[in-house]
Amino acid sequence: METFFDLNEPIIQFTYALSFFMMGLAIALQSYRSSRLELARSLAWLAAFGLLYSFYEWSELFASVQEAYLTPRGIFYLHVFHLTLLSASLACLLAFGIALLRPFGHTRFWRWLPAVVIGLYLIFILLVLSRVALDPIEWHKSAEALARYLIGFPGGLLAAYSLREQTFRLIAPLKAPYIVSTLRVAGIGLALFALFGGLLPPPVLFFPGNLINTESFQRVVGIPPLVFQSIIGVVLAVTVIRAMGIFEVESERRIEVMEQQQILGVERERIARELHDGAIQSVYTAGLLVESAHKLVETDSVISGRLEGALKAIQTAIGDLRRSLTDLHRQPSGESLSSALQQISMDPRFRSLVEIQLDLDLPEGEFLSPIRTDHILAIVGEALSNIARHAHARQVTLRARREQDSLCMEIQDDGSGFTEDVSQGYGLRNMRDRARLLGGSLRIESVKGKGTILSVQVPWREER
Secondary structure, three states, X not given: OHHHXXXXXXXXXXXXXXXXXXXXXXXXXXXXXXXXXXXXXXXXXXXXXXXXXHHHHHHHHOHHHXXXXXOHHHHHHHHHHHHHHHHHHHHHHHHXXXXXXXXXXXXXXXXHHHHHXXXXXXXXXXXXXXXXXOOHHHXXXXXXXXHHHHHHHHHHHHHHHHXXXXXXXXXXXXXXXXXXXXXXXXXXXXXXXXXXXXXXXOOOOOOOOOOOOHHHHHXXXXXXXXXXXXXXXHHHHHHHHHHOOHHHHHHHHHHXXXXXXXXXXXXXXXXXXXXXXXXXXXXXXXXXXXXXXHHHOOOOOHXXXXXXXXXXHHHHHHHHHHHHHHHHHOOOOOOOHHHXXXXXXXXXXXXXXXXXXXXXXXXXXXXXXXXXXXXXXXXXXHHHHHHHHXXXXXXXEEXXXXXXXXXXXXXXXXXXXOOOOHHHOHHHHHHHHHHHHOOOEEEEEEEOOOEEEEXXXXXXXXXX
């Protein structure tokens, strides 16, 4: 068996490099520029890792042929080139893991970590390790071991962990179980690459490479680690290429959303016409009848007072219906949520009745979609209307912040509060329905005489 693997080692190594090359090429050729998934913006690093790592393995495969035509100094530069390819490819894997973690609150400092690691690594092997190594071959092995220990092992584990977080938090809600399963296998493949590619260097003089290396592994297992690495490379290539189908799923979901929006638009137009041609005209006619009856009675009578109250109620109803018509015709705003909340807090309808304080902690440059912004504003508007009409509050505090990939919002007043029976009204049901439509939830905490807290938590991006 050892003889078989020794004779076929070049073929195995070529296959190993080819699997990473195919993975990198497939990602590079994939069109995902229009995708909203964070994975799409991070895949360029994985493509660079696959291509650079395949070039490194191929260059190592033909190193003996190249060295036959070079001077000792040329061989040294060739080794430097090989090690630069190795460290750059592993740093790209580290950058892939860091890029995937960005949506979960990590700072921009980590973006520069791969470049810093490569710089420090090259400085160390060229200026320090080259002076203490006994010979060029030992220097090359030691430098390769350091690259795998310091960059490959943590980079592979970080990439595996980050891909798992992306899969379960952002991709699983797209309801594509086969993609989720494929990405889980890809994550396991990255973790195995960290073990086999990061902890099994060639034999070196320092720990742990003097104990755990490619030769000791083959003596214990009987099979060279390159065989397992080739299997891992093929699994990675197949799973990552299959996982590219997530962008087709995303496109299908977006087309479905567009179709639903078109259907909703037609339905809104129908309701608007019915309101304008039916309800408003009927209420307006009723107002005229009440007004004509008011003119027939004495101004100081009880009936006159009742008719005046009825007329004001009808005028208020007409105003509400006209505002509903405006909302039905209104297009999504497209402005940032911070600006929209500041604008609604200055609305004279609310500002003249209660004092509104804002506590906003929303990221600059990251916008909710226009549809989601309009739903959030509708919830806020309904809540402020209820407070102004029923709560008898003097102060309202509106808090909004982004936690990981969710929008968390609270509207707190110091009003009279309400009982559980009142919380079943149409306005509150409408707010709950909107929150549920956004894939989130709405919770109300109210104590009679001590005010109300309305809490809304919805995903920052569409889940479909």
